Amino acid sequence: MDTAATGLTFRDATDADVDALVALIESAYRGDASRAGWTTEADILQGQRTDSDGVLEVIKSPASRLLTVERDGAIVACCQLEHRGDHVYFGMFAVNPGLQGSGLGKAVMAEAERHAREAWGAAEMHMTVISVRDDLIAWYERRGYRRTGRMTPFPYGDERFGIPQRPDLQFELLVKPLV
16 A cells, blocks of 8 residues: 555565564664664663564464555565454554654554454554553553553563563553544
């Protein structure tokens, strides 16, 4: 789908996109490059955010879609949508740090929510966010997501998810009605 108003193309990721998607996700959250945007986790987590195997697993899963967003042929954003019965899980959301704050994230979320409603008939969108990410949670709340207070532990000791820099990390479930 090409949206002329923003010049964005939304499509499903392919195996050929894996390296570019890993680079995008890492640049949005980890290391010094992530500090160019506001979604960085560099102060609370080091190490990797994802890897090729994790991205490929989402691409290959029959219940998932890795929505890839291009502008002028370059991948500029992505998000995972996973159909889970009456709701869709939203994850692996990344926007090029140099484009954060431009409205691109809002456009990606709107397309993800539209797809969840129209393709899967989902009543809700669910996501988990590290509970200490107050600025990020506030951004989601402005888009209609609500904190549930339902927490799950951060996988300390599993470096596939990063190396925590503080002892109080956990994930909070955020939910948005889609109907």
